[in-house]
Amino acid sequence: MKNSDKRDEILRAALELIAEHGFHGAPMAAMVAERAGVGAGTIYRYFEGKDALIAEIFAELEKKLVEYLLPGYSLDRPLRERFIYLSSMIIRYFMDNAIHFRFIEQYMNSPYGVTLRRERLLGEARDIDLFRNLLQEGIDRRELKDLPLAMHFALAFGPIVSLLRDHILGFLALDDALIRKVVKACWDGIRRQDGPG
Amino acid sequence: MKNSDKRDEILRAALELIAEHGFHGAPMAAMVAERAGVGAGTIYRYFEGKDALIAEIFAELEKKLVEYLLPGYSLDRPLRERFIYLSSMIIRYFMDNAIHFRFIEQYMNSPYGVTLRRERLLGEARDIDLFRNLLQEGIDRRELKDLPLAMHFALAFGPIVSLLRDHILGFLALDDALIRKVVKACWDGIRRQDGPG
Amino acid sequence: MKNSDKRDEILRAALELIAEHGFHGAPMAAMVAERAGVGAGTIYRYFEGKDALIAEIFAELEKKLVEYLLPGYSLDRPLRERFIYLSSMIIRYFMDNAIHFRFIEQYMNSPYGVTLRRERLLGEARDIDLFRNLLQEGIDRRELKDLPLAMHFALAFGPIVSLLRDHILGFLALDDALIRKVVKACWDGIRRQDGPG
Amino acid sequence: MKNSDKRDEILRAALELIAEHGFHGAPMAAMVAERAGVGAGTIYRYFEGKDALIAEIFAELEKKLVEYLLPGYSLDRPLRERFIYLSSMIIRYFMDNAIHFRFIEQYMNSPYGVTLRRERLLGEARDIDLFRNLLQEGIDRRELKDLPLAMHFALAFGPIVSLLRDHILGFLALDDALIRKVVKACWDGIRRQDGPG
DNA sequence: CATGAATGAGGTTTCATTCAT
DNA sequence: TATGAATGAAACCTCATTCAT
Numbered sequence: 001m002k003n004s005d006k007r008d009e010i011l012r013a014a015l016e017l018i019a020e021h022g023f024h025g026a027p028m029a030a031m032v033a034e035r036a037g038v039g040a041g042t043i044y045r046y047f048e049g050k051d052a053l054i055a056e057i058f059a060e061l062e063k064k065l066v067e068y069l070l071p072g073y074s075l076d077r078p079l080r081e082r083f084i085y086l087s088s089m090i091i092r093y094f095m096d097n098a099i100h101f102r103f104i105e106q107y108m109n110s111p112y113g114v115t116l117r118r119e120r121l122l123g124e125a126r127d128i129d130l131f132r133n134l135l136q137e138g139i140d141r142r143e144l145k146d147l148p149l150a151m152h153f154a155l156a157f158g159p160i161v162s163l164l165r166d167h168i169l170g171f172l173a174l175d176d177a178l179i180r181k182v183v184k185a186c187w188d189g190i191r192r193q194d195g196p197g
Numbered sequence: 198m199k200n201s202d203k204r205d206e207i208l209r210a211a212l213e214l215i216a217e218h219g220f221h222g223a224p225m226a227a228m229v230a231e232r233a234g235v236g237a238g239t240i241y242r243y244f245e246g247k248d249a250l251i252a253e254i255f256a257e258l259e260k261k262l263v264e265y266l267l268p269g270y271s272l273d274r275p276l277r278e279r280f281i282y283l284s285s286m287i288i289r290y291f292m293d294n295a296i297h298f299r300f301i302e303q304y305m306n307s308p309y310g311v312t313l314r315r316e317r318l319l320g321e322a323r324d325i326d327l328f329r330n331l332l333q334e335g336i337d338r339r340e341l342k343d344l345p346l347a348m349h350f351a352l353a354f355g356p357i358v359s360l361l362r363d364h365i366l367g368f369l370a371l372d373d374a375l376i377r378k379v380v381k382a383c384w385d386g387i388r389r390q391d392g393p394g
Numbered sequence: 395m396k397n398s399d400k401r402d403e404i405l406r407a408a409l410e411l412i413a414e415h416g417f418h419g420a421p422m423a424a425m426v427a428e429r430a431g432v433g434a435g436t437i438y439r440y441f442e443g444k445d446a447l448i449a450e451i452f453a454e455l456e457k458k459l460v461e462y463l464l465p466g467y468s469l470d471r472p473l474r475e476r477f478i479y480l481s482s483m484i485i486r487y488f489m490d491n492a493i494h495f496r497f498i499e500q501y502m503n504s505p506y507g508v509t510l511r512r513e514r515l516l517g518e519a520r521d522i523d524l525f526r527n528l529l530q531e532g533i534d535r536r537e538l539k540d541l542p543l544a545m546h547f548a549l550a551f552g553p554i555v556s557l558l559r560d561h562i563l564g565f566l567a568l569d570d571a572l573i574r575k576v577v578k579a580c581w582d583g584i585r586r587q588d589g590p591g
Numbered sequence: 592m593k594n595s596d597k598r599d600e601i602l603r604a605a606l607e608l609i610a611e612h613g614f615h616g617a618p619m620a621a622m623v624a625e626r627a628g629v630g631a632g633t634i635y636r637y638f639e640g641k642d643a644l645i646a647e648i649f650a651e652l653e654k655k656l657v658e659y660l661l662p663g664y665s666l667d668r669p670l671r672e673r674f675i676y677l678s679s680m681i682i683r684y685f686m687d688n689a690i691h692f693r694f695i696e697q698y699m700n701s702p703y704g705v706t707l708r709r710e711r712l713l714g715e716a717r718d719i720d721l722f723r724n725l726l727q728e729g730i731d732r733r734e735l736k737d738l739p740l741a742m743h744f745a746l747a748f749g750p751i752v753s754l755l756r757d758h759i760l761g762f763l764a765l766d767d768a769l770i771r772k773v774v775k776a777c778w779d780g781i782r783r784q785d786g787p788g
Numbered sequence: 789c790a791t792g793a794a795t796g797a798g799g800t801t802t803c804a805t806t807c808a809t
Numbered sequence: 810t811a812t813g814a815a816t817g818a819a820a821c822c823t824c825a826t827t828c829a830t
Contacts, residue, residue: 006793006794022306022307022308024220027820027821028821028822029820029821029822033796038794039794039796040797040822041824042794042795043822044823045793045794049822050821050822109303109306117366121368122368147378148369150368151360151375151379153363154355154356154359154360155356155382157355158355158357158359158360159355159356159386160351160355161355161359162352162354162358163348163351166314166318166347166348166351169311169314171314171315171318172345172348173345178344178345181342181344182348185352185386186386189382189383189385189386203811224803225804225805226803226805226813227803230813235812236812236813237805237806237812237813237814238805238806238811238812238813239812239813240804240805241804241805241806242810242811246805247804247805415702416702417615418799421798421799421800422799422800423798423801424798424799432815432816433815433816433817434800434801434816434817435802435816435817435818436815436816438800439814439815443801444799444800499700503696503697511757511762512760516762539772541772542763544757544762544763545763545773547753547757548750548751548753548773549750549776551749551753552745552748552749552750552753552754553745553746553749553780554749555749555753556744556745556746556749556752557741557742557745557749560708560712560741560742560744563709565708565709565712565741566742572739572742575736575738576745579746579780580780583750583779597790618823618824618825619826620825620826621823621824624792629790629791630792631791631792632826632827632828633789633790633791634826635825640826641825
């Protein structure tokens with residue numbers, strides 16, 4: 001087993017356990033190490049502590065999502081098209097990676113998450129903040145309603161998150177048709193209605 | 198201090214601590230009992246354990262919300278009016294009771310929450326499930342889109358939850374005008390668009 | 395068993411173990427709690443942590459020693475007499491309480507000890523710093539040699555500590571005659587030799 | 592790097608770390624190996640374990656001290672002169688090698704130290720036990736007081752150790768004049784006083 | 789010979805729960 | 810009924826040592 005394999009095993013084991021049982025249902029030695037198939041001390045060769053491990057998982061998940069979205073994303077396409085692309089892809093990604101979704105939900109509902117949310121919403125935008133930049137561009141170009149950025153996030157993301165949760169829990173069976181419908185509905189929620197749509 | 202006072206103090210103390218620090222930042226003896234002004238053992242005279250206490254808090258919060266909504270709610274009013282009433286009132290309620298919102302979010306993001314959500318969405322509807330009954334009625338009467346109930350929940354509730362979180366964390370300042378806008382936007386998201394709106 | 399009994403048991407158990415095995419040969423749960431006959435968690439009801447427990451042991455030992463010395467100690471007696479009284483009593487105290495001596499040696503040979511030594515030597519003198527005040531008075535009144543306080547400590551205390559260690563380890567059998575001899579020798583080491591002695 | 596270089600680097604690194612942080616503040620892999628610039632496993636090629644490494648450090652320090660003292664030491668000189676020579680040189684050596692002093696103090700305050708002290712005091716004298724042989728000779732020739740060997744050690748060494756500690760911790764500034772004074776005071780403490788001094 | 793990743797026993801501390809008062 | 814001292818399992822983390830490379 002290569003070094004990076006062990007690191008990956010630890011990340012995977014922790015991701016799964018946290019997604020399934022929450023941060024406090026994933027004890028380091030008894031469960032993470034055991035599921036990863038490594039000794040308890042090994043975790044601390046790769047991560048400074050539980051917090052660092054969790055932060056690293058989040059960073060990797062974010063990276064993977066961006067890598068999934070970027071290839072097909074072009075700033076040259078119209079705003080609406082880009083919005084539909086991003087939203088649909090995000091939904092599909094999390095449908096295929098339910099564990100990632102569960103982890104990110106846990107993370108966002110924790111002190112870490114609050115800090116992160118603040119940075120993402122109020123801090124400087126980075127190039128990879130695709131969704132934020134898209135919404136800001138729409139606000140600036142008056143294609144979107146004259147509302148605060150956070151409200152656009154709420155209107156666009158809130159339903160998606162809610163749907164994904166229900167789908168993953170089996171309360172709802174998302175398919176392509178439904179995805180298309182909800183994404184368009186979200187677009188309608190944020191775009192200026194006096195235009196042609 | 199009457200018996201029921203002690204019970205209420207324990208509920209209040211646990212609610213506050215969990216809302217603020219999460220389930221695992223609210224140790225029973227060291228924090229809940231101390232803040233409630235009772236002995237550690239007393240908690241166990243009123244509640245079977247931590248889980249039962251948490252479940253009871255949720256039940257009481259739900260009850261309070263319904264009591265807040267019911268008086269002004271009339272099944273005789275048009276669907277749209279009722280939707281706007283319920284949504285607006287819910288937003289105002291949680292703006293005034295941020296602690297309740299924080300607790301419910303914690304709760305919904307835990308194993309308890311999954312079970313509960315399943316019951317609420319898939320189980321028998323009760324009279325007090327105002328929102329669910331409203332949406333179901335709209336679906337049945339073809340005033341709302343032909344979508345699964347869970348999707349209507351997502352479209353109607355998702356943005357509200359997201360907004361409330363941002364408002365409570367101070368990322369966004371909700372006011373009456375914004376509330377009206379978002380509630381109407383949500384209605385537009387779920388109603389059949391071929392009708393008069 | 396009264397509350398204070400448990401606290402005392404913990405203090406006693408920790409004192410014995412540290413005296414015997416050093417700070418790191420006295421694990422809290424496995425040894426201190428076991429020897430004290432209490433649960434591991436009980437230690438933390440009485441002390442904030444290992445450091446606080448150790449500091450408290452030292453404080454109690456210091457207090458006991460002062461209580462042993464004070465009754466027969468009078469500032470009205472001549473300096474030489476007081477010196478001999480204090481030194482002899484200290485030796486006897488530690489001969490009878492070898493465990494205290496071993497603990498204090500451990501303590502003084504640790505980061506705590508350095509801080510403490512600095513305070514005791516360089517900080518403000520307290521009334522109960524009998525030895526320090528005695529030496530300082532002798533320096534001020536020119537009955538002792540014109541040397542720094544620390545050097546007087548070394549000349550007066552160094553041999554005593556060394557002897558006690560050897561006695562306790564069984565390398566030397568201290569008796570009253572030897573004690574008298576060594577205490578007088580120490581006095582001769584620090585007093586001005588041009589006087590009558 | 593030659594083999595013996597690695598061994599020396601390990602010894603040096605461990606010496607420094609133990610002098611600074613105590614036996615338990617010097618983890619083998621994380622600190623000793625890193626500071627020595629070798630792999631963690633390499634330590635175990637040169638030493639059986641931590642205990643053996645520590646014992647070896649002590650042996651080397653003792654050897655270096657003897658090598659420092661021997662060249663200028665002549666059994667032909669008078670006892671008093673030899674005592675003053677040895678004591679002064681020891682003080683100077685440890686002033687120049689504070690790390691050695693700190694290590695030896697740690698060592699002597701540990702289970703190892705007790706065993707060693709027993710051997711040195713009660714076992715057969717070796718030629719290189721300069722101080723012990725000197726004191727024993729003085730006792731045998733009735734130049735020193737009729738006291739047990741251990742007591743002479745205490746009277747002669749106790750103050751020196753105490754002074755060195757204070758000097759190294761910065762509580763006292765030793766200089767040649769002070770060294771001369773204290774060494775003579777120690778001699779006065781152990782010599783028979785009815786003679787000419 | 790040299791490495792350093794891996795180990796897992798053992799360290800300190802927390803906390804839900806019990807039970808004698 | 811109410812208490813809160815006591816408990817001990819279990820949490821996170823460290824570190825002396827081993828062993829495959």
